Amino acid sequence: MEFLVIHGLNALLYSSVLFLIAGGLSLIYGVMRIINLAHGNLYAIGAFVTAWTIGTASAAGAPNAVLLLLLPTGAIVAAAVGAILEPTLLRPFYKRPEEYQLLVTFGLLMVLEDLIHLVWGPNPLSAGRVYENFGSITIGGARYPAYNLAVIAVGIIAALFLWAFIYRTRFGIVLRATSQNMRMASALGVNVNRIYIQAFTIGCFMAGLGGAIVVPGQSAVLGMGVDALILSFVVVVIGGLGSLEGAFAGALIVGLVREAGVALFPEVELAVLYLIAAIVLFVRPAGLFGRA
Amino acid sequence: MQKHRSLLRTLAWAVPVAIALTAAPHVVGPFQTLTLLYGLVFGIAVLGFNLLLGYTGLLSFGHSAYFGAGAYTVAFMVKYFKIASMELFLAGSVLVSVIISLLFGVVCVRYTKIFFGILTLALSQVLWSLAFKFFWVTGGTDGLRIPTPSLLGAPPGADKMEFLTFQYYYYVLAIFTVCVIVMWVIVHSPFGKALQAIRDNETRAEFIGIRIRRYRLIAFVVSGAFAGVAGALWAPLNGLATPDVLVWTFSGEIVFMAVLGGFNSFIGPIVGAVAFTYLKTYAVGFTVYWQLLLGTVLVVLVLALPKGIMGMVELLVAKVRRPR
Numbered sequence: 001m002e003f004l005v006i007h008g009l010n011a012l013l014y015s016s017v018l019f020l021i022a023g024g025l026s027l028i029y030g031v032m033r034i035i036n037l038a039h040g041n042l043y044a045i046g047a048f049v050t051a052w053t054i055g056t057a058s059a060a061g062a063p064n065a066v067l068l069l070l071l072p073t074g075a076i077v078a079a080a081v082g083a084i085l086e087p088t089l090l091r092p093f094y095k096r097p098e099e100y101q102l103l104v105t106f107g108l109l110m111v112l113e114d115l116i117h118l119v120w121g122p123n124p125l126s127a128g129r130v131y132e133n134f135g136s137i138t139i140g141g142a143r144y145p146a147y148n149l150a151v152i153a154v155g156i157i158a159a160l161f162l163w164a165f166i167y168r169t170r171f172g173i174v175l176r177a178t179s180q181n182m183r184m185a186s187a188l189g190v191n192v193n194r195i196y197i198q199a200f201t202i203g204c205f206m207a208g209l210g211g212a213i214v215v216p217g218q219s220a221v222l223g224m225g226v227d228a229l230i231l232s233f234v235v236v237v238i239g240g241l242g243s244l245e246g247a248f249a250g251a252l253i254v255g256l257v258r259e260a261g262v263a264l265f266p267e268v269e270l271a272v273l274y275l276i277a278a279i280v281l282f283v284r285p286a287g288l289f290g291r292a
Numbered sequence: 293m294q295k296h297r298s299l300l301r302t303l304a305w306a307v308p309v310a311i312a313l314t315a316a317p318h319v320v321g322p323f324q325t326l327t328l329l330y331g332l333v334f335g336i337a338v339l340g341f342n343l344l345l346g347y348t349g350l351l352s353f354g355h356s357a358y359f360g361a362g363a364y365t366v367a368f369m370v371k372y373f374k375i376a377s378m379e380l381f382l383a384g385s386v387l388v389s390v391i392i393s394l395l396f397g398v399v400c401v402r403y404t405k406i407f408f409g410i411l412t413l414a415l416s417q418v419l420w421s422l423a424f425k426f427f428w429v430t431g432g433t434d435g436l437r438i439p440t441p442s443l444l445g446a447p448p449g450a451d452k453m454e455f456l457t458f459q460y461y462y463y464v465l466a467i468f469t470v471c472v473i474v475m476w477v478i479v480h481s482p483f484g485k486a487l488q489a490i491r492d493n494e495t496r497a498e499f500i501g502i503r504i505r506r507y508r509l510i511a512f513v514v515s516g517a518f519a520g521v522a523g524a525l526w527a528p529l530n531g532l533a534t535p536d537v538l539v540w541t542f543s544g545e546i547v548f549m550a551v552l553g554g555f556n557s558f559i560g561p562i563v564g565a566v567a568f569t570y571l572k573t574y575a576v577g578f579t580v581y582w583q584l585l586l587g588t589v590l591v592v593l594v595l596a597l598p599k600g601i602m603g604m605v606e607l608l609v610a611k612v613r614r615p616r
Contacts, residue, residue, distance in 0.1 A: 035406050092595065098405050099351040103551055104594045106544045110587025118581055226541065230417050233410050241407070270421035274414055278399055281411070285402065 002142040007259050009139070013148045015255030016155020020210030022232035022239075023162065023247040024203035030242030031179045031199040034090065034098070037105040040229030041112035042078045042204045046211025047220035048120050050074030054127035054216070064133050071130065071212055078208020079201045086200040087193070109226070117222055124219035131216040151213050158209065159248055166244065175199060179242070231258075237277045240290025249288055313465055317457050325457040326529075327573050331566035332468045333525045338549045338561035339475050340518020345547075346555040347479055348511045349491030350404060354412030355546045357396065357419045358389040358516035360538035362523025364423065365389075367436035367533040378441040378463065381524050389520025390513055392419070397512035401505055404494075413540050420538035435534030438527045456529065464525050471518060472562070478514065479558065487511055519546075545572075548590055554600030563601050 025039045053073045057066060089108065093101045134147035166172040178185040178195045186192045210228075211220070235254050239246025254273060261269030280287060313332075317325045337359050344350045362385035369375040369384050396415045400408055423430045430436065440448040440455055443463050448455045478484050489497040490504055498504055527533055536542065545568070552571075553564020571589070575582035597604060 035410060089591070096598075099345070099409075100594050100598065102351060102353065102406065102409055103547065104591055106547070107587045107590030107594065109544075110583040110590065112587075114581045114584035114587070118584070230414070230540070233414050237410065237414060267425045268422075270425070271418050274418045274421075277414060281399065281402075 001140055003263075005140045005142045006144060007263055009144055009148065009152070011255045011259035012152045012155075013255075014258055015251045016152050016158075017210045017214050018231060018235055018254055019155050019248055019251035020158055020206045020213075021228050022235035022251055023159070023244055024206035024210075025229075025232050026236050026239070026242055026244060026247040027162075027206070028200055028203035029236070030244075031175060032090075032094070032196055034093070034101045035105070035241075036090075036108075036203075037102060037229065038108040038112050038225075039203070039207055039232065040225035040227070041109055041116070042081060042207040042225070043211040043228045044116055044220065044222075044225030045081060045112070046074035046078040046208030047215040047224060048074070048116055048125060048211070049077040049208075050212040051125035051127045051215045051220040052120060054130060055125060058127070058129045064129075067127070067130050067133075071216075072209070074212030074215070075205050075209035078211070079205035082204025083197060083201045085204075086197050090200070091193070091196070113222070113225065116225075120220075122222060124221045125215075126219040127216045129216075145217070147216055151217070154209070154213050158206065159244075162206075162244060171198075231273075234273050234277050236287070238280050238287060240284075240287025243287070243289040246287055246289030310469075314462075317461050322453055322457045325461060327569055328566065329456065329461050329464060329529060330526075330573075331569035332464055333522050333529060334546075334549060334569055335522075335562040335565035336468055336471045336525070337519045337522035338546055338553070338565045339471060340515040340522070341546050342550050342555050342561040343475065343478065343487070343511050343515045343518070345550055346557075346561070347484060347491060348487045348508060350401075350508065350512075351409045351547070352400075352412040352512075352515070353409045353540060353543050353547065354396070354400075354414075354416030355515070355519050356538050356540060356542040357412075357416035358393050358519035359523040359526070359542070359546070360416075360419060360423070360533075360535075361385070361389045361392050362520035363527040363530075363533040363537050364430065364436070364523075365520075366524050366527035367430075367438055370438055371436055376439070376442050376447075377445070378443050378528070381441060381527070382467075382521060385520045385524035386517050389516045389523070393513045393516025393520075394509075397509045397516070401508040401512055413543065416538065416540055416543060420535055420540070423535040423538050430535075433535060435532045438531055438533060441528050460528070464529075467521065467525065471521065475518070476558065483507070483510070548586070550600075551590070551593060551598075552600050554602035554604075556599055557602040557606075560600055560602040567601060 021039070021043050025036065028034065028036055028039070050071055050073055053070045054067050057070055085108070089104065090101070093104055131145065131147045134145065134150065136143050136145050137149070138144075166175060174185070174190055175195060177188075178190055178192055182192055185195075231254060235247060235250035237250075238253055239248070239250030253276065257273055257276060258269060261272055265272065284290075316328055320328075337355065341352065341355050344352050365385040365388040366381045369381060375381070396412065399415065400411045403411055424432060427434075440452055442448060443459055448459070479487075486497070486502050486507055489500070489502060490507060494504060523537065526537070549564040549568040550561045551564065552568050553562065554560030572582065572586065575585045579585065593600065599606075
């Protein structure tokens with residue numbers, strides 16, 4: 001029982017973070033039809049910024065409430081970086097073949113990877129005090145860190161919020177219209193450039209938020225972005241590229257399989273994930289929720 | 293007549309390049325020769341890669357898989373079968389990379405464009421994770437050691453540097469030449485023309501009776517085999533096979549090389565591979581932030597010079613021919 005509770009919660013924890021990263025990737029693809037290979041680096045930026053601000057404030061003796069307020073800084077900085085990158089670097093590429101978009105974002109990945117190294121140095125950063133402050137609670141006879149439950153809650157809230165945002169607001173309608181047919185939306189008076197910046201910024205915000213909430217529990221390390229990107233690919237391939245429901249379902253599947261893998265078959269854990277992705281592609285080429 | 297003239301023109305630059313490559317170990321120092329050697333090895337891989345990107349219009353972000361498969365095949369043959377013959381290494385690597393690219397290709401060629409890219413990437417990561425996790429077989433991140441092999445049955449001399457910069461250099465140069473000729477024949481054959489037709493217009497190609505998926509799969513496997521040859525040649529040169537050659541960022545470097553040289557031209561990938569090797573060697577020596585430097589180069593390249601070095605050369609040649 002304890003085993004199931006702990007691993008079940010860990011799977012949800014993992015799924016929450018993955019949903020934030022992969023959901024952002026999928027949202028950006030859904031609206032702009034580009035795959036941002038540097039997406040994982042925005043997650044890493046979120047993690048490093050939050051770890052740095054909380055670490056600095058903690059060293060300066062800031063009270064716990066302030067530390068908690070500093071948690072979203074990573075997400076905000078990642079969003080700001082996104083808002084700068086889209087119009088300057090990505091916009092010239094929408095009219096060119098998709099290969100060039102992959103290439104330019106690959107170059108961006110290399111640049112951001114080293115910028116993180118340049119700014120924060122080679123050592124891992126962590127914001128452990130926030131994690132400790134939450135303490136732990138007992139569920140079904142198992143002690144579990146309360147902070148992790150908060151992360152799960154953030155993941156679920158983010159999913160609900162996004163769903164409401166995209167399906168229940170005026171902005172969401174415009175966003176979906178642009179995603180369906182950019183030219184038509186533009187002809188109907190939608191400012192497509194603005195929608196693109198907004199969508200890209202939201203996507204980056206989600207990735208940054210993923211990094212920000214993960215960092216009290218684990219350290220921000222160099223290379224974390226690249227690892228996260230690969231797993232989000234698995235998520236979006238399973239769920240369907242460009243679909244938020246797909247990102248949600250895919251994140252749950254990947255989270256569960258990964259957690260089961262870590263406990264039961266650690267050597268082939270990643271290989272099993274890719275195998276699942278390959279099977280999904282064979283059965284439903286566009287992914288579980290994708291439009292063909 | 294036309295054919296003769298183009299052949300002459302090809303010879304006009306191919307002969308000096310061949311002479312320069314042959315003379316290199318005697319003219320430049322061992323460090324330069326080694327760098328050039330790495331460049332030639334990567335050149336074979338990128339040449340194979342470009343059959344997909346330049347000629348079939350498919351961007352693979354997973355060519356590290358086939359390169360790494362070649363390198364690891366050599367390492368396994370050394371570790372588990374005590375083989376030391378380079379010819380057997382090459383045969384084994386080609387076989388393994390063909391099998392793996394066939395398996396992956398069957399899945400990947402069902403898709404094009406971005407989906408093809410991320411699928412090849414994801415599948416290459418499977419191999420990486422296996423090499424990484426099964427450390428009792430693959431040595432994990434420590435990798436597997438690869439001693440100097442025997443070439444054509446002749447055991448290597450005692451001096452490893454001497455061996456690499458002379459015997460091994462000429463061995464690689466010979467195989468490189470064979471690969472370039474084979475690829476030249478492939479892209480100028482009816483099969484190569486069919487690939488280009490698929491690249492330019494899939495629907496039309498299908499209507500004239502080309503079996504698109506099968507052609508793409510064959511191109512994929514040939515491309516993988518070239519990468520496997522390069523991986524096999526790289527293994528003794530590096531002396532160590534680590535998961536680093538399987539990780540997808542290495543695939544990204546292969547793409548980078550092709551774009552740097554210009555994937556629209558036949559020799560662009562080779563030029564790009566050599567140029568990239570020099571660029572990376574000096575960037576790594578110059579700063580720890582070499583990725584920042586190379587990443588910036590890539591972004592500028594894609595923004596301003598999408599046709600790469602060869603595109604630039606063509607532009608210059610055209611300007612010289614028709615001065616205003």
